Amino acid sequence: MNTNQTIPDYIFESSWEVCNKVGGIYAVLSTRANTLQKKFKDRIIFIGPDCWQEKTCPYFKEDLSLFPDWRNEAEKDGLRIRTGRWAIPGNPIAILVDFNIYYKDKNTIYTQLWEDFKVDSLHAYGDYDEASMFSYAAAKVVESFYNKYLGKEDKVIYHGNEWMTGLGLLYIKKHLPQIATIFTTHATSIGRSIAGNNKPLYDYLFAYNGDQMAEELNVQSKHSIEKQTAHNVDCFTTVSEITGKECEELLDKPADVILPNGFEDDFIPKGAFFTKKRAAARKKALQVANALLGTQLDDDTLIVSTSGRYEFRNKGVDVYIEALNRLLRDNGMKKTVVAFIEVPGWCGEPRQDLIERLESGKKYDTPLDVPMITHWLHNMSHDNVLGMLKYLDMQNRNEDKVKLIFLPCYLDGNDGILNIPYYDIILGNDLCIYPSYYEPWGYTPLEAIAFKVPCITTDLAGFGLWANAEKGRYCEIEDGVKVVHRTDYNYSEVADRIKETIIKFSNFTPAEVNKARSNAYKLSKKALWKEFIENYYIAYDFALNKAEQRKNNLN
Template sequence: MKRTLLFPEYIFESSWEVCNKVGGIYTVLSSRALTLQKELGDNLIFIGPDFGEETPYFTEDKRLYIDWVNQEKELALRVGRWNVPGNPIAILVDFKPFFAQKNDIYTWLWEHYQVDSLHAYGDYDEASMFSYAAGRVVESFYRYYINGNRRVVYHGNEWMNGLGLLYVKSKVPEIATIFTTHATSIGRSIAGNNKPLYQYLDAYNGNQMADELNMQSKHSIELRTAHNVDCFTTVSDITALECKELLDKPVDVVLPNGFENDFVPKGAAFTRKRKLARAKLLNIANALMGTRLDDDTVIVSTSGRYEFRNKGIDVFIDSLNRLRHNDRLNRNVLAFIEVPGWVGMGRQDLQERLALMEQGKTFDTPLDNPRVTHWLHNANDDKVLGMMNYLDMHNCLDDKVKVIFIPCYLTGDDGIVDMPYYDVVLGNDLCVYPSYYEPWGYTPLEAIAFHVPCITTDLAGFGLWANQVKGADSELRDGVKVVHRTDYNYNNVADELCETIREFAAMSPDEVKTCRDAAVRLSKKALWSKFIAYYKEAYDIALSKSAKR
């Protein structure tokens, strides 16, 4: 008879990205909250950093846990709700006061867990003080409200929450601890430094590479956390290999990142929003370049963090340049690169043209530098513009492929697009995410949820998952084209991207519909309602170990 899995009565989960929208972990936690809330209610509590300013992602509620907050003299807390589906409870903690105790905290960390903080630089101190503060929050709340024979889990995300996990493990051993690394600090650094990660993965020594790449402290906290928590997890099979080789610790469970599609518009609302998004993107292009691109244009995009090689931005630009010279391309292709750079202001000349176009005026001459929507502080050093210059890509009027750089977060108030990302992405015909280093890959999952087929690689966790679902190499007609990528086949990848986009541009409306319908079907296999089972396995492992203590 199968044993019933242990499930927590309380879950505390901390991340630098709780109520702080700076990366993909925000999406992981915020979209998963509703699924967990259905079982835990307000016993699901998120902990994030308090930067002492108002944020659209958090609403304070001074009625929540007022007795605890009032008696807690050592922690500066704000308690409220995270403004995401389900409105889960969030506790924001001010970590800055702990900088005064930093040396004592690091000494304790060395004495108990042999974590090397001597080589700390950059964001290590800030992340560690937040992590310590978050651990103190869990300890304090537990002592005040929970003490006793209750099943409690503390789940920390990334190396940035390692210190707090080790603190809780030491100070409140009754609490089960789970650590999720979304990308190993050493693996990301090896890839980001243009070193071949995959062919030599089994030969790399994590400690040796940490010394070489000046990553000793981040690697040390990640390594010691992985070895000391009750349950060590990551987000994909490909990152699990990294963990085994670079952290010398196999993961206990792989926790793939799911998605909630509640906010994907349906029916007429979807059609209306898609039409608005396409009109906005085409208007921006026509105003910027003096063109007359119409709705028959194939709109393609990539987006995500500005990691030029890791995210495959380089090979995406290269493939578009090859497509520009492809005689078999029979339609106009308009490509957008939506990654946040060192952005200045939205271009005033572009704003003025867009305003005039709303009154019916048209333009047949381009603006200066018709490749970028916002001025950059470092335009001369920017990698996207630099590669486009190198390849002589200037969006000339007779180019069938035109590429526009939108170097900002699409939050709805950037001055040019003025639409949030989810309202923009559904205007695409095809999205391209040809990552070299991508532990999971939320952007392709988001794309297919919004009915947009996409291209990714089998070096992305999501791409591997798509292949596993099909049981073979996934193609566009399956909703996702998964391109084979290695350390050394850059040119093959660029050629395959070029050809896949060209083939898509030549598809009939019925063939495109087949791709779009398949994308939606695949996205439903990645809903949190499907993937939460992996989390339940992790909770059971962690609670079983803590029960023995």
């Protein structure tokens, strides 16, 4: 941290994903926490939703010795909280808050929000109410804690992630103006909606009116809270330059600071343990493939995968399938490829016929019915992945050089088929492919290269742009990351580039493969939090200086 920067005394950070593993923001916060905990030892306090109530939360360890006097007072004032520690490296303090008690006051809260900041909550639906009540409760936690322990001489930050924390940030701005506020949007709600609704986002970005598009796509309330929060906090941030442009055009507010998403590699196995785990992951992946397909694929098989949220177009799942379809029909591919789609769908149950084959230990020469999926779905006839495979006639026939398998479940180690967690599975891949159309940063390719797995991504992902910037040119697969140029309209070209890259990689000598794997790992080292955390210190300084100016003006 620069010696001239203002250093916060306390940082409160809230997110729907604190102690609640539902998406990529969990990875951002949980890996960054250790770095901040070392710097601010128990003066960084995370606030999350108490979604678990009476059930045990695997990510949270309750600790009744933390702030017992404040907790008792807060409960008398109607706050229902649990204090403890987040079960991640650094074990930072976490406070889980029950937000359900505020639903009865919802209309009053929304009316006040309109009067104070012109936030439109009239068109709210889905998760808007749930997120807003949590955000309000989180702000009440900060207010209560501040009034108990802190004062105007303390330099305090309140940092909210995503639109879900907007209401609380605006509450703090009104009721505790001495606290500096930071808002990070990891993706704009309207940008994600434009992309997800098959509209061209990038060529027309300059021409879109965010408010008008929010009305057209029925996301007025999310857009409204996001926009007003961006305009009213002391420091507005986002995660990449590409999302920064999106914010400037769609929220009419450029980011004050860019906060790229870093990574910690403390859970990546080392040496012989890494080799052993990689071998085990490959063995398991091939066992599942062979049992499902009735094949005898060996370790010389090229294992590739894509993963992430089930956003069929935004995450590039569609172009991934198309690239493999073209690879299937290309005579230049000599190796057999088994390609996994590790994207949680509307998952039903693990296939009993597949479990029986796996448990038998026998070899089979006939495929199971529907030999492209490991778990039954609730919507088999309306699933995008299965629909596209059917349309392209990709049936995993015995003679096919390319086999594609859909793993539509959370890989938490208890899925019933693989039973290996995602981080243990990923290191068994030869190549990972993330051809995103809409990707503000991109944790999945960063995770892949940290596990020494070369990957393919695009220059519409913040990570892809960062990788290019590090190299000073477009990255090639020899660098450990291949960055494909992607636009609103070059879907077919992207599919061809991916196909060509897979063929090129499959023809690498063992020495060339090892070089690519080594380069991937080296690049991941440049994205560790110790490299990126300085951006957060800049944001803290920026926000605290704004708060200080406000205090001086009030005096």
